[in-house]
Amino acid sequence: MGLEVNDVTVRFGGHTALDNISLRALNGQITGLIGPNGAGKTTMFNVITGLQPPTRGSVTLDGRDISKLPPYRRARRGMARTFQRLELFGSLSVRENIHVAASEFRRRHRSAERAGPTTETLVERLGLTAVADVRADQLPTGQGRMVELARALACRPRVLLLDEPASGQDEAETAAFSRVLREVADDGVAVLLVEHDMDLVMSVCDELHVLDFGKKLAQGTCDQIQADPAVRAAYLGESDEDTEALGGS
Numbered sequence: 309m310g311l312e313v314n315d316v317t318v319r320f321g322g323h324t325a326l327d328n329i330s331l332r333a334l335n336g337q338i339t340g341l342i343g344p345n346g347a348g349k350t351t352m353f354n355v356i357t358g359l360q361p362p363t364r365g366s367v368t369l370d371g372r373d374i375s376k377l378p379p380y381r382r383a384r385r386g387m388a389r390t391f392q393r394l395e396l397f398g399s400l401s402v403r404e405n406i407h408v409a410a411s412e413f414r415r416r417h418r419s420a421e422r423a424g425p426t427t428e429t430l431v432e433r434l435g436l437t438a439v440a441d442v443r444a445d446q447l448p449t450g451q452g453r454m455v456e457l458a459r460a461l462a463c464r465p466r467v468l469l470l471d472e473p474a475s476g477q478d479e480a481e482t483a484a485f486s487r488v489l490r491e492v493a494d495d496g497v498a499v500l501l502v503e504h505d506m507d508l509v510m511s512v513c514d515e516l517h518v519l520d521f522g523k524k525l526a527q528g529t530c531d532q533i534q535a536d537p538a539v540r541a542a543y544l545g546e547s548d549e550d551t552e553a554l555g556g557s
């Protein structure tokens with residue numbers, strides 16, 4: 309089980325941002341959601357997390373329909389996300405950013421686990437020890453993305469949605485990030501990854517869904533997607549690097 313999106317359509321006035329899209333993100337797997345700019349990826353995340361009511365369609369979590377729940381109740385059921393534009397508490401330190409989330413989780417779930425040790429474990433796991441006392445708004449974007457992931461993990465998610473987490477990261481950060489993602493999935497979390505870095509996508513994803521102008525262009529394993537003519541055509545308008553990463557010549 310995991311997350312299921314069923315026949316979701318989103319219209320903004322006359323513009324159809326998502327056109328009857330279904331997808332699944334299974335527990336224990338990393339599912340990639342890719343597509344050119346404006347394809348509807350972030351809109352899909354907003355529908356899943358409850359920020360954007362769909363024109364049609366539903367979302368289920370472990371078989372239960374959550375379509376009518378507001379965002380905070382979806383979060384309580386184990387949904388966590390990171391944002392395309394970093395959303396950290398700028399005036400708080402790295403450690404405090406993570407601690408806030410860990411404390412909230414503990415309070416909400418009356419967990420016996422203390423927030424302090426959870427925070428320290430995450431600081432170390434995400435390679436943030438050296439910057440733990442630095443204000444979040446002083447960090448380079450790459451490290452900011454690590455803090456956002458740590459904060460999401462402090463909520464012990466069952467479903468983790470990541471919107472372009474590698475943008476702003478250097479190669480070493482992306483490598484570290486993908487190792488953590490794999491571990492998180494191996495712990496049974498359903499990970500849904502929106503990302504333009506095709507090396508990362510192709511190295512970590514178990515299954516891919518490709519959107520283009522709000523329509524589902526393709527779905528399959530990384531090998532299947534790399535070989536798909538429609539996908540290659542959609543990416544030809546993108547940078548050469550993207551088509552190359554897709555396995556293009």
Ligand SMILES: Nc1ncnc2c1ncn2[C@@H]1O[C@H](COP(=O)(O)OP(=O)(O)OP(=O)(O)O)[C@@H](O)[C@H]1O
Nearest residue numbers: 320323325343344345346347348349350351352392
């Ligand atoms: N609130 C909104 N009102 C009107 N149009 C919107 C709104 N949000 C998104 N759109 C439009 O819907 C389409 C899909 O946008 P979305 O942000 O989901 O794309 P995306 O795949 O995340 O793109 P990117 O890779 O650039 O982040 C775009 O044409 C966008 O302009």
Ligand SMILES: [Mg+2]
Nearest residue numbers: 349350351392
């Ligand atoms: Mg987006």
